[in-house]
Amino acid sequence: MREHWQEIYRDAPELFAEFCRYEDEGSRAIERLVARLAPAGRRVLDLGCGTGRLLPALAGAAAQVVGIDRERGLLAFARRAARSLPRCMALSNGA
Numbered sequence: 757m758r759e760h761w762q763e764i765y766r767d768a769p770e771l772f773a774e775f776c777r778y779e780d781e782g783s784r785a786i787e788r789l790v791a792r793l794a795p796a797g798r799r800v801l802d803l804g805c806g807t808g809r810l811l812p813a814l815a816g817a818a819a820q821v822v823g824i825d826r827e828r829g830l831l832a833f834a835r836r837a838a839r840s841l842p843r844c845m846a847l848s849n850g851a
Contacts, residue, residue, distance in 0.1 A: 763784070766829060770833075779842065782837060787809075787810065787812075787813045788813075790810050790813040791813040791814070791817060794813070794814045794816070794817040794818045795818065796817045796818070797815075797818070798818055798819055799818065799819055799820045799821075799822070800814050800820070800821045801820060801821075801823075802814060802822070802823040802824070803824055805822070805823030805824060805825050805826055805834050805846060806825075806830045806833075807822070807830050807833040807834055808828070808833060808834030808835070808837035808838060808846055810835065811841060811844055811846070815842065818843070819843060820843045820844070820847075821838075821841070821843065821844040821845075822844075822847060823838065823844075823846040823847070824847050824848070825846070825847065828848055831846055831847075831848055834846035
């Protein structure tokens, strides 16, 4: 199963990004929790940020947010999300 998702991350990042846009009560609860737990005024690292779905929630409280992911296709979506957020960037880990 893991290999299947890795293929999607690598070969069809737009499909995964669309899947991640699906919102339900569980995903909204996770975003609220992340926003609440983000340390105010501190730097935050979102390791494995994927499409950057949690970057807005983190950026709402943190002084700086850096999202890192090894899948360059997903990272393109995270970079788009980060552009509209102050003090936020998305980087590749170089893998």
